[in-house]
Amino acid sequence: MFKTLGKMTAISLLAAVSAGAANAQDVIRFATEAAYPPFNERAADGSIVGWEIDLGQAMCAHMKRECEFVAQDWDGMIPGLLSNRFDGIFASMTITEERKQRIDFTDKYYQSPARFVSKDGVALDRSAADLGGLKVGAIAGVTECYLNKFHPDADIAIYRSSEDMFLDLQSGRLDAILSESVQADFGLIRENPDAGFAFRGEPALDAGCFGAGIGIGVRKEDGDLRASLNDAIAAVRADGTYDALVEKYFGYDIYGE
Amino acid sequence: MESLLESIRVFSSETSPLDFYLVLQNWSLFWKGLQNTLLLLVLSLIAGGLLAVPLAIIRATRVPILNPIAYGFIYFVRGTPLLVQLYVIYYGLSQFEAVRDSAAWVILREPWWCALIAFSIGTAAYTAEIFRGAIEDTPRGEVEATIAAGMSRVLAYRRIILPSAFRRALPAYGNEVIFNLHTTVIASTVTVIDVLGAARTFNNKYYLAYEGFITAALIFIAIVFVITRVFNLMERRMLRHLVRA
Structure with missing residues (x-):
């Protein structure tokens, strides 16, 4: 009896995992630490808020896609991305050569000097x-x-x-x-x-x-997502949305050169 | 000299996977680190040793009132990691305005002095216990002989018990000295450039982890070699009566 129960648990776990795997055509899931204010943090009601969340939603509005932010510990960022638990690391991750060997990055979206x-x-x-x-x-x-x-x-x-x-x-x-x-x-x-x-x-x-600033980490095979995120970064920078968000949170330039 | 440097450069670029020529070019950085490490080691051993002898005597002879205080001090120091003690002295004390306004701030504001204080206290506690054990292990015959010869207690300690105890403590103390050398790397956590600090600075500058840290390791091995030789010589001289023929 316990065996059957074990099997059933295994099957339902599998189902949960595959349901959790993100499908590129529906909601884009971004991982954040929710612990690095003012870029990302938890509000009193438990929701994830911050400059990166506002920026991400503005970018997704441009891409006409639905996006959501999920909390993830720092050490699990790259493994989580590679195992399809989310589609992008939107968590103030610096673009480095070491990381680029396993994942790709979009263009930088900030580089506070x-x-x-x-x-x-x-x-x-x-x-x-x-x-x-x-x-x-x-x-x-x-x-x-x-x-x-x-x-x-x-x-x-x-x-x-x-x-x-x-x-x-x-x-x-x-x-x-x-x-x-x-x-x-x-x-x-x-x-x-x-x-x-x-x-x-x-x-x-x-x-x-x-270095090269901070970008959104994506899987190497998701070239389309990376391209459309790059377009969205360029778009929010061009139409003033980016500057407005920077002004709201910081009051000084954080994009760098 | 020129040709030696040239051959090291050629060896580094063509044969060795490690670039030791770059280390040589930065010798002044490692030299500064070596000076700080040796100074911290020697001065903390002196200060710690001076503190350890009275502590050991107090503990071994169970001086009323002072003995529990000495025991409490040793227990506290041995009961907490040295890194924590250094952080308390360095970052903890500086939080208080009274400390920053006091005359002691001249010393406490310097990371080098904070490290020296922490290391001295640390080695004092461990050394005191080594000496205490050696004093308590004094053969009864030696003690009885001092009484039979009519020595006062102070004279007996000065002439017989302490010299005999120090000799017996030598091997354990040599170990403590090496241990203390390795703990001096903690100084680099409060911005002091010791041997490890030099290696870290080198690594930050060139992103060459192996070259810097292997150089640091070789420096420590060389220091330990000297320390063990010195203690071997001292043991051979002072413990001659214990060597089996």
Whole structure:
């Protein structure tokens, strides 16, 4: 009896799995972490909201397709995509060569630039190779690369996580930091409104250090979906929808060059 | 010298799968890392050792009041990971404005000093327990001899019990020194450029993980080689009476 029950469970599980497999012709399913505000997060009622969700829906309106966002842990993103549990990774995933070996990416849909942050009254000299002799925090391999390239004489401290770097800027161990701008804005500047932290100077741009930006991950065989998503990104950027959403959530450019 | 460098360059580009020429070009980075690692190791061993001796005596002789305090300290330090202790000292203390405004901030704001403090406390606790065991293992005959010779307790400790205990503790202490060397890599988590920090920086710069980390590993192997040689020599000299003919 237990055997039959086992079989039945197996069959119904199979049915559930195949029903869950996304069909390219109906709803497009995007995976998100729902844990990276303001790009994606859970609202109080449990629904998934954020800039990426609004952008995705605007793109789908262009494509005249129905889209839905599903929550997925970060580690399961690429395996989930490859096993057809959803059709796209719309989750602030950076386009890298390593990932491109297993999945394809659309064109970038954002690339928030790195920017310097310091307290009011700190004299940061962007034209100097040592940045004016300040102690500057950087993220390993990313903004560190930019400082090595453009400010080789700067006194830099290297961090593995933005949170640790923000703590040292707050405690005064660092005079300034070079950080990805949205994280610095939401993790530091808006969290400490009275501390006098602000972006200093123009964004730090360098394709060699900051890579190719953030795209939507799709399966390699879904070339049509990738093409129509690329068209949709171009369309929302052209008709002003993109800029309106950026203005609503951030108030400064996050597309980059 | 020129030809040696040239042959390393040719070997790296044509024979070896690893680019050691690039490592040589960045020797100053690894040199800086080696200096920090050795300084942190030696200074923490000195500070930790100075702290460990009184702690061990307090524990071995069960000095009233002080003994439970010493035991509590050792229990706390051994009961928590060193990484956590370093984070508490480095990120934890800096949260308090009182600390940031105090004179101690001159030292506590520097990641290097925070690492030294954490390592010194850590090795003090472990070393104290090694010494305590050695003191308690003093042969009864030696203790009775000090009494028979009319030595005061202080004199007996200074002349007989401690030197004898240190000799017995030597092999275990050598182990602790090597262990302490390897724990110094934790300094790189608070932005200190030690040997591992140098390897990480190298990796971030060139995306060559093997070259940087193998170089770091070779440096550690070389340091451990020196440490074990030194302790072997010391053991051969000081534990001569225990060597079987």
